[in-house]
Amino acid sequence: MMSxxxxxxxxxxxxxxxxxxxxxxxxxxxxxEIFGFLGPNGAGKTTTIRMMVGxxxxxxxxxxxxxxxxxxxxxxxxxxVGGIVENPEMYKFLSGYxxxxxxxxxxxxxTTERIREVxxxxxxxxxxxxxxxxxxxxxxxxxxxxxxxxxxxxxLILDEPxxxxxxxxxxxxxxxxxxxxxxxxxxxxxxxxxxxxxELMCDxxxxxxxxxxxxxxxxxxxxxxxxxxASYLIEASPAERAFxxxxxxxGASAVKAVxxxxxxxxxxxxxxxxxxxxxxTDVRIYGVTPMRQSLEDRFLEITGGERVG
Amino acid sequence: xxxxxxxxxxxxxxxxxxxxxxxxxxxxxxxxxFVEWYYDDKDAPPDAWRTEIAEEKEHFNKLLADPGMDEETxxxxxxxxxxxxxxxxxxxxxxSGTMWDGIxxxxxxxxxxxxxxxxxxxxxxxxxFSTGTIKLLLIRPASRSKILVSKYISMIMFGxxxxxxxxxxxVLFNGVLYQFKDIGLPLxxxxxxxxxxxxxxxxxxxxTYLLNGVSTILFVTMAFxxxxxxxxSAMAIGFSIFALFAGTLLTELIQAYSWAxxxxxANLDLSMYLVGRPYQEGMTLVFSILVLAAYFVVFNLVSWLxxxxxxxxx
Ligand SMILES: Nc1ncnc2c1ncn2[C@@H]1O[C@H](COP(=O)(O)OP(=O)(O)O)[C@@H](O)[C@H]1O
Ligand SMILES: [Mg+2]
Numbered sequence: 001m002m003s004x005x006x007x008x009x010x011x012x013x014x015x016x017x018x019x020x021x022x023x024x025x026x027x028x029x030x031x032x033e034i035f036g037f038l039g040p041n042g043a044g045k046t047t048t049i050r051m052m053v054g055x056x057x058x059x060x061x062x063x064x065x066x067x068x069x070x071x072x073x074x075x076x077x078x079x080x081v082g083g084i085v086e087n088p089e090m091y092k093f094l095s096g097y098x099x100x101x102x103x104x105x106x107x108x109x110x111t112t113e114r115i116r117e118v119x120x121x122x123x124x125x126x127x128x129x130x131x132x133x134x135x136x137x138x139x140x141x142x143x144x145x146x147x148x149x150x151x152x153x154x155x156l157i158l159d160e161p162x163x164x165x166x167x168x169x170x171x172x173x174x175x176x177x178x179x180x181x182x183x184x185x186x187x188x189x190x191x192x193x194x195x196x197x198x199e200l201m202c203d204x205x206x207x208x209x210x211x212x213x214x215x216x217x218x219x220x221x222x223x224x225x226x227x228x229x230a231s232y233l234i235e236a237s238p239a240e241r242a243f244x245x246x247x248x249x250x251g252a253s254a255v256k257a258v259x260x261x262x263x264x265x266x267x268x269x270x271x272x273x274x275x276x277x278x279x280x281t282d283v284r285i286y287g288v289t290p291m292r293q294s295l296e297d298r299f300l301e302i303t304g305g306e307r308v309g
Numbered sequence: 310x311x312x313x314x315x316x317x318x319x320x321x322x323x324x325x326x327x328x329x330x331x332x333x334x335x336x337x338x339x340x341x342x343f344v345e346w347y348y349d350d351k352d353a354p355p356d357a358w359r360t361e362i363a364e365e366k367e368h369f370n371k372l373l374a375d376p377g378m379d380e381e382t383x384x385x386x387x388x389x390x391x392x393x394x395x396x397x398x399x400x401x402x403x404x405s406g407t408m409w410d411g412i413x414x415x416x417x418x419x420x421x422x423x424x425x426x427x428x429x430x431x432x433x434x435x436x437x438f439s440t441g442t443i444k445l446l447l448i449r450p451a452s453r454s455k456i457l458v459s460k461y462i463s464m465i466m467f468g469x470x471x472x473x474x475x476x477x478x479x480v481l482f483n484g485v486l487y488q489f490k491d492i493g494l495p496l497x498x499x500x501x502x503x504x505x506x507x508x509x510x511x512x513x514x515x516x517t518y519l520l521n522g523v524s525t526i527l528f529v530t531m532a533f534x535x536x537x538x539x540x541x542s543a544m545a546i547g548f549s550i551f552a553l554f555a556g557t558l559l560t561e562l563i564q565a566y567s568w569a570x571x572x573x574x575a576n577l578d579l580s581m582y583l584v585g586r587p588y589q590e591g592m593t594l595v596f597s598i599l600v601l602a603a604y605f606v607v608f609n610l611v612s613w614l615x616x617x618x619x620x621x622x623x
Pocket of ligand 1: 040
């Protein structure tokens with residue numbers, strides 16, 4: 001870790017009745033990072049986030065935000081957190097402005113000037129005095145972001161923030177989060193079940209499955225072989241001879257035996273040479289398929305092929 | 310804390326519903342007082358009440374002459390005679406046919422305050438759960454206890470507001486109907502020894518409000534508790550209103566059982582200790598106050614426990 005983590009989860013478990021919903025989850029998020037929480041519906045993302053913001057009790061383990069224990073020092077811990085948990089539900093009978101006044105009153109030091117600032121930031125100046133019940137979904141999302149940023153939090157927690165946004169809205173949100181982390185050093189935790197978004201938005205991603213964290217990796221590493229070394233499926237027989245020959249050429253770490261033949265990780269330029277080598281050893285080749293591994297593949301691989309989204 | 314109460318008040322008073330309740334309250338006072346005034350005998354001579362009291366006196370004397378009368382009736386008749394004589398001697402007319410008749414009659418509308426405040430109380434927590442706003446409310450540096458207390462206070466303030474509306478509107482409107490005649494009229498009643506004494510009409514009115522208000526507070530606290538425990542506005546409001554109307558009936562059904570005196574509804578009407586007799590033999594004002602206090606504490610404790618402990622999974 002670069003510095004003292006902003007958020008730290010240690011062996012966090014949540015049981016409801018006999019069911020273990022979150023199982024021994026640990027991770028740290030350093031300052032300024034956009035941390036992604038990825039997993040299919042029902043994986044436990046929302047539950048983890050609810051525990052982080054004190055909406056749900058923690059069965060065992062500890063969660064600290066800026067060194068403050070959420071369960072024991074709630075008010076100090078939550079002071080620096082802005083969040084949206086699932087949909088940003090606001091008081092529909094109040095205007096957008098009065099909703100913000102409501103939340104501003106709950107944290108010391110939020111001025112009228114600051115309210116104006118965030119309203120401008122989310123571009124709601126023209127409609128801020130309308131009742132929220134007249135807002136479109138996109139406007140509600142933006143008001144949700146405004147209330148989360150009102151008190152200049154150092155940690156922003158957004159549960160499925162892209163739900164209900166169109167692609168343009170998602171891009172806008174992404175750029176905006178980037179700007180926040182860059183310019184104000186805000187740390188962001190976002191959850192999503194959409195891999196493509198996480199790939200674009202996050203510095204690091206934790207993959208969650210059935211209440212467990214199965215992997216935490218920088219997004220770059222997760223995607224891994226995206227552009228450079230891709231792998232290729234070579235359908236060939238006899239399989240043993242193909243495997244031996246491929247290992248001879250590319251080294252054991254780059255070769256994997258698969259039912260169809262072998263899978264070789266190599267640069268594009270090397271492919272003809274590998275094939276030539278295989279043919280020299282009397283291996284019969286039926287086909288070659290390039291396998292680009294994206295975050296999605298990685299995800300499916302880790303989660304055992306469970307389709308999401 | 311002040312800010313939290315301001316927030317609760319903002320959410321309350323920036324809603325149509327709240328002002329509809331205030332308007333209904335005013336409407337009920339106006340209607341009740343108008344009907345009261347309309348059926349007054351306006352052609353009666355100004356001292357017609359003297360003949361009425363004289364007639365009553367005759368009636369009560371007849372009662373006293375009857376040897377088969379029970380203790381209670383005798384006391385009542387004696388009190389009425391003392392009051393009548395005092396009024397005649399000091400030229401104090403009875404309240405009927407004056408502005409105070411309508412004002413005191415309006416005091417029964419405290420039940421409307423109970424009804425409206427119960428609706429507000431029942432929806433106050435459960436409403437935040439059902440709309441999901443509870444999540445954004447609770448992820449702020451304000452403890453759940455403080456939020457609960459601020460909601461409770463703002464609710465009680467709403468009840469007080471309705472009470473002030475009731476008082477002001479009924480005094481002003483009845484005053485206008487009767488041109489503020491007899492505004493200084495005292496209330497004549499008897500003390501424990503059976504002697505007639507004068508009391509302030511306004512003080513007596515607020516005593517009535519206060520006694521009725523006790524039941525308001527308990528019903529509202531109950532609605533608030535159900536709202537916190539079941540997170541359902543409909544259930545909280547429905548059950549509390551049902552209890553409000555069925556409570557009296559229930560107490561009558563179970564009057565024969567000795568445990569009935571510990572039931573909430575049997576103790577709600579504290580005025581039974583001022584006039585008439587208690588619900589069961591042996592019940593005292595102190596007993597009822599203790600029982601009510603116990604219910605009050607338990608209701609609030611339950612609200613607090615469930616609201617501060619339970620997960621928000623809505
Ligand atoms: N209050 C609850 N009681 C019982 N089970 C729950 C409760 N809330 C969530 N769950 C279960 O916990 C799991 C995780 O849910 P959730 O955190 O909402 O997942 P996600 O946000 O990743 O879609 C799901 O299987 C869900 O059924
Ligand atoms: Mg979720």
